[in-house]
Amino acid sequence: MKLISWNVNGLRACMGKGFAETFAALDADFFSLQETKMQPGQLELELPGYQQFWYSAEKKGYSGTAVFTKHPPLSVSYGVGVEALDHEGRLITLEYPSFFLVTCYTPNAQDGLKRIDFRMTWEDALRAYLQGLDARKPVVYCGDLNVAHQEIDLKNPKTNRGNAGFSDEERGKFSELLAAGFTDSWRFQHPDAVDQYSWWSYRFRAREKNVGWRIDYFVISDRLREKLISTDIHQEIFGSDHCPVELQLDLTV
Numbered sequence: 164m165k166l167i168s169w170n171v172n173g174l175r176a177c178m179g180k181g182f183a184e185t186f187a188a189l190d191a192d193f194f195s196l197q198e199t200k201m202q203p204g205q206l207e208l209e210l211p212g213y214q215q216f217w218y219s220a221e222k223k224g225y226s227g228t229a230v231f232t233k234h235p236p237l238s239v240s241y242g243v244g245v246e247a248l249d250h251e252g253r254l255i256t257l258e259y260p261s262f263f264l265v266t267c268y269t270p271n272a273q274d275g276l277k278r279i280d281f282r283m284t285w286e287d288a289l290r291a292y293l294q295g296l297d298a299r300k301p302v303v304y305c306g307d308l309n310v311a312h313q314e315i316d317l318k319n320p321k322t323n324r325g326n327a328g329f330s331d332e333e334r335g336k337f338s339e340l341l342a343a344g345f346t347d348s349w350r351f352q353h354p355d356a357v358d359q360y361s362w363w364s365y366r367f368r369a370r371e372k373n374v375g376w377r378i379d380y381f382v383i384s385d386r387l388r389e390k391l392i393s394t395d396i397h398q399e400i401f402g403s404d405h406c407p408v409e410l411q412l413d414l415t416v
Contacts, residue, residue, distance in 0.1 A: 164192050164193075164411065164412050164413070164414050164415075164416060165189075165190070165191045165192050165193075165409065165410075165411050166191055166192060166193040166194075166195070166264070166303065166305065166381065166409065166410045166411070166412070167189050167191040167193070167194045167195065167407050167408070167409050168195040168196075168197070168266070168305040168306055168307075168379060168380075168381065168407065168408050168409075168410075169194075169195070169196055169197070169379075169403065169405060169406070169407040169408070170196070170197040170198045170268070170306075170307040170362070170379060170403060170404075170405035171196050171197070171198060171199065171402070171403050171405075172198050172200075172403040172404050172405065173198065173199070173200040173403075174196065174199045174200065174201055174206060174208075174229075175200070175201065175205065175206055177402045177403055178206070180401065180402035180403070181401070181402050182402055185400055185402060185407070186210070186231075189397075189407065189409070191409075192232065192233050192234060192416070193230065193231070193232050193233075193234075193257075193264060194213070194230070194231040194232075195228070195229070195230050195231075195255075195264075195266035195305050195306060196228060196229040196230070196231075196266075197227075197228050197266070197267070197268035197306050197307040198226060198227065198268055198307065199217070199219070199226075199227035199228060199229050199252075200224050200225060200226070200227055201217075201219060201227055202219050202223055203217065203219060210231055212233055213231040213232060213233055214231070214232050214233075214235060214236075215229065215230075215231050216229065216230045216231075216232075216239055216255055216257065217229045218241045218242075218252040218253075218254070218255050219252045220250065220251045220252040220253075221250045221251070221252075222250075222251070225251065226251045226252050226253060226268055227252040227268070228252055228253060228254065228255050228266050228267070228268050228306070229255070229266075230255050230257060230264070230266050232257065232264075234259065234416040236257040236258055236259055236264075237258045237259060237260065238257075238258040239255065239256065239257055239258070240255075240256045240258075241254065241255055241256075242254055243285070243288050243289055243292050244288070244292060245284075245288045247284075248281075248284065248285055248288055251270070252268075253267060253268045253269070253270065253285075254266070254267050254268075254289075254292075256296070259416050260415075260416075261300060261301070261414060261415055261416070262300055262301045262302065262303055262387075262414060263296045263299075263300060263301070263302045263303070264303050264305075265293065265296070265302060265303070265304045265305070266305055266306050267289070267304065267305070267306035267307075267308065268306055268307050269282075269285065269286075269289075269306065269307060269308045269309040269310070270282050270285050270309070271309050271327055271328070272309070272327040272328070272330060272332075272333060273327055274327060276325075276327060276330060276332075279330065279332055279333075282332075282333065283332060283336065286333075286336035286339075286340075287336075289340075290336070290339060290340050290343055293340070293343075293345070294343055294344070297344055297345075297384050301383070301384035301386055301387050302345070302383065302384045303381065303382075303383050303384075303387070303410070303412070304345070304380075304381070304382040304383070305379075305380060305381045305382070305408075305410070306379065306380070307362075307378060307379050307405065308337070308378060308379070308380050308382075309327075309328055309333070309378055310328055310329070310333045310334060310336075310337050310378060311323075311328055311329050311334075311376045311377055311378055312334055312337045312338070312347065312350075313334075313350075315355075315356075315357055316350075316360075316376065316377040316378075317329060317360070317375070317376040317377065318358075318360070318373070318374045318375055318376070319374065328376060328378060329376075340382070341382075344384060344385050345382050345383065345384060345385060346382065346383050346384075346385050346387075346388055347380060347382055348380075348381045348382065348383050348391060348394050348410055349377075349380065349381065349394040349396065349408070351388065351391070352391065352393070352394050353394070358373055359377060359396050359398070360373065360375025360376055360377050360396070360398070361375070361376070361377050361378060361379035361396055361398075361405055361406050361408055362375055362376045362377075362378050362379065362404060362405045362406075363375040363376075363404060364404070365404055370404075373398075377396070378405075379396075379405055379406075379408045380408065381394065381408060381409075381410035383410075383412075387412065387414070390412045390413045390414050391410075391411075391412060391413075392411040392412060392413055393409075393410075393411045394408075394409065394410055394411075395408070395409040396408050396409075397409060
């Protein structure tokens with residue numbers, strides 16, 4: 164079973180940068196998107212063989228998630244279940260007989276950590292939500308989680324300490340999630356790998372220089388470790404300021 168997650172930073176823009184070709188080439192069972200920046204009806208996407216599930220932010224041109232799947236789910240739900248948090252199209256959950264797939268676009272804490280309180284509330288609600296799912300069946304949780312967990316996960320940790328995405332608060336919440344029974348699948352397979360990033364600023368030729376951050380993840384229930392086949396970061400794929408990340412599991416849909 165092959166899963167892809169990609170923050171496309173505006174799907175309509177990404178369509179003009181090779182999205183259809185990338186989608187076809189990757190040929191995933193599940194293709195999760197973040198930051199679609201779309202409202203219903205703004206794009207007719209023909210994806211033969213896939214069911215499409217969309218969750219748009221109430222604010223136009225902002226946030227938004229989608230999942231395209233070859234496998235009809237038992238159920239689909241939207242949001243984390245907390246009214247104050249569920250206006251930005253950030254979370255889609257697909258239920259299957261043997262697992263849950265959760266696609267997430269985590270709120271950015273913003274410059275000066277202006278939105279850190281919202282972020283912390285989100286993190287606590289999200290962790291409780293995932294633990295509730297995990298009590299029922301294993302979870303595959305993916306997306307742009309807007310945090311570089313360890314110093315090894317970004318090019319310049321010292322100068323970014325305390326900035327959005329590398330604050331002690333955000334890193335601590337990711338540690339809490341892992342301690343609650345979850346595994347960062349890519350880091351589990353590549354414990355010492357460096358210079359492997361999934362996001363680069365559009366400024367200062369950051370991607371050309373590979374000055375990046377690893378903030379896109381597949382996080383899995385600990386008991387799925389034995390089902391883990393491979394993980395990948397597709398740094399060769401352009402079209403967004405993020406690149407797709409991949410997970411392959413020996414798991415029956």
